[in-house]
Amino acid sequence: MGLPLEAAAEAPRVALAPGLSYVPGYLDGAAQAGLLAEIERALAEGPWYRPCMPRSGRPLSVQMTNCGPLGWVSDERGYRYQARHPTTGRPWPAIPETALRAWAELCAYPHPPEACLVNFYDASAKLGQHQDHDEEDLSAPVISLSLGATCVFRYGGVSRRDPTHKLELHSGDAIVLGGPARLIYHGVDKIRAGSSDLVPGGGRINLTLRRVTCPANGRTFQS
Ligand code: MD6
Ligand code: FE
Numbered sequence: 001m002g003l004p005l006e007a008a009a010e011a012p013r014v015a016l017a018p019g020l021s022y023v024p025g026y027l028d029g030a031a032q033a034g035l036l037a038e039i040e041r042a043l044a045e046g047p048w049y050r051p052c053m054p055r056s057g058r059p060l061s062v063q064m065t066n067c068g069p070l071g072w073v074s075d076e077r078g079y080r081y082q083a084r085h086p087t088t089g090r091p092w093p094a095i096p097e098t099a100l101r102a103w104a105e106l107c108a109y110p111h112p113p114e115a116c117l118v119n120f121y122d123a124s125a126k127l128g129q130h131q132d133h134d135e136e137d138l139s140a141p142v143i144s145l146s147l148g149a150t151c152v153f154r155y156g157g158v159s160r161r162d163p164t165h166k167l168e169l170h171s172g173d174a175i176v177l178g179g180p181a182r183l184i185y186h187g188v189d190k191i192r193a194g195s196s197d198l199v200p201g202g203g204r205i206n207l208t209l210r211r212v213t214c215p216a217n218g219r220t221f222q223s
Contacts, residue, residue, distance in 0.1 A: 011023050011024070011025055011026045011174075012024075013176075016155075016165070016167070017180075017181055017184075018179060018180045018181060019141075019177065019178045019179030019180040019181030019182060020155070020175070020176070020177055020178075020181035020184065021106075021175065021176045022167065022173070022174075022175050023106065023173065023174040023175070023176070024170070024172075024173050025170075025172050025173065026102070026106075026145070026172060026173060026174035027098070027102075027145065027147075027171075027172040027174070028172065029172075031098060031172070032147055032171055032172050032198060033198070034098055035096055035098040035099065035145070035147060035207075036147055036198060036199065036205070038096035038097065038098060038099075039096060039118060039147075039205060039207075041093075042065070042067050042093040042094075042096065042118070043065065045090065045092075045093040046065045046066065046067070046071075046085045046088065046090065046092050046093050047065060047085075047087075047088070048063040048064065048065050048120055049063065049064065049065065049085070049086060049087050050063050050064075051064050051073060051074040051075065052074065052075055052076065053074065054074065054075070054076060054077065054078045054079060055076065057075075057076045060074070060127075061121075061122075061124065061125040061126055061127075062119045062120065062121055062125050062126075062127050062188075063119070063120040063125075064117065064118065064119055064120070065085070065092075065118050066085075066092045066115055066116060066117050066118060067092050067093050067094060067095045067096060067099075067115075067116040067118065068092055068094070068095045068113065068114050068115045068116045069083060069091075069092070069114050069115070070082065070083060070092070070114045070115040070212050071083075071084075071085070071092045071115055071117065072115055072117045072134065072210070073086050079134050080134065081114075081115060081134065081135075081212050095113060095116045095209070096116070096207075098145075099113075099116055099145060099207055099209055100112065100113070102143055102145055102174060102209070103143055103209050106143050106174060106176050107140070107141045107143060107176060107178065109139070109140045109141065109211060111140070111211060111215050112211075113140075113143075113209040113210055113211055114210065114211055114212045114213060115209070115210045115212050116207055116208070116209050116210075117207070117208045117210070118205060118206070118207050119205065119206045119207075119208075120203060120204070120205055121149070121151065121188065121191050121203055121204040121205075121206070122191070122202070122203050123149075123191055123193035123202065123203070124191070125188075125191060125203075125204075126187070126188050126189060126190060126191070127187045127188040128187050129154065129156070129160070129164075129185045129186065129187040130185065130186070130187060131158075131183050131184070131185055131186075132177070132182075132183075132208070132210070133183055134212075135210055135211065135212045136212060136213050136214050136217070137211050137212065137213060137214040137215070138182055138183070140178075140210070140211035141176050141177055141178025141179070141182060142176075142177045142178070142182070142208050142209065142210050143174065143175075143176050143177075143208065143209045144169075144174065144175045144176075144177070144206060144207065144208045144209075145173075145174050145206070145207045145209075146169045146170065146171060146172070146173050146174075146204065146205070146206050147171050147172070147198055147199060147204070147205040147206075147207075148171055148196045148198045148199035148202070148203055148204040148205050149171075149191050149192055149193065149194075149195045149196045149199070149202060149203055149204040150168055150169065150170050150171070150191075150192040150195040150196065150204075151168070151169050151188050151189075151190065151191050151192065151204055151206075152166055152167075152168060152188070152189040152190045152192070153166070153167045153168070153169045153175075153186065153187075153188055153189075154166050154167075154186065154187055154188075154189050155167065155184055155185065155186040156184060156185045156186070157184055157185070158180075158183050158184055158185070159185075160185055162184075162185070164185070166189070168192075169206075170195075170196075171196050171198050188206075191203070191204050
């Protein structure tokens with residue numbers, strides 16, 4: 001049995017910087033298992049694929065898929081949001097309920113997320129320092145949920161030259177990047193192999209929830 005939702009909503013939030021909050025243990029064990037089951041159902045519709053870097057075409061070490069009306073993709077043509085899976089051509093599956101609940105609980109933004117990027121890291125995968133700036137509505141935060149192996153997350157400031165800090169993200173942890181932290185640089189330095197049995201075969205899954213379009217400008221996919 002998991003904690004009642006009221007208790008989960010009270011997981012303490014740690015302000016790491018203005019706009020950057022960390023919610024260790026946001027999902028309890030039962031909620032983590034439930035979210036993993038939702039992701040496994042989504043993967044049957046929209047499987048992992050390996051994105052590549054714009055221009056160079058170099059493959060990323062992270063595998064990806066998405067849920068929601070829009071999904072973030074990266075290929076030789078660039079970075080963008082699109083409504084269909086790049087290899088199957090099908091619409092992305094629905095965003096997991098557990099993730100929608102996290103959005104409602106952890107951010108005050110008055111519209112639902114449109115994209116849930118799902119990253120998979122094996123023991124050797126990493127993600128370089130980047131900003132999430134492909135969304136039109138930068139007033140909405142990005143919310144991250146982690147499952148499985150612990151990672152070393154590194155974040156800095158809005159300039160690439162700003163000093164950086166390390167944060168170990170464990171299964172069940174949430175972070176929120178909003179307000180003045182919405183465009184900070186961040187990435188995943190390494191995965192702590194063998195640190196969790198949650199994901200079959202090991203590895204780490206990260207979900208990032210995003211609002212893409214501005215509700216005010218008439219280009220919404222979902223109000
Ligand atoms: C990850 N996270 O934790 C990668 N982006 O696997 C991200 O790139 C990220 O954690 C925007 C906001 C929060 C994040
Ligand atoms: Fe990111």
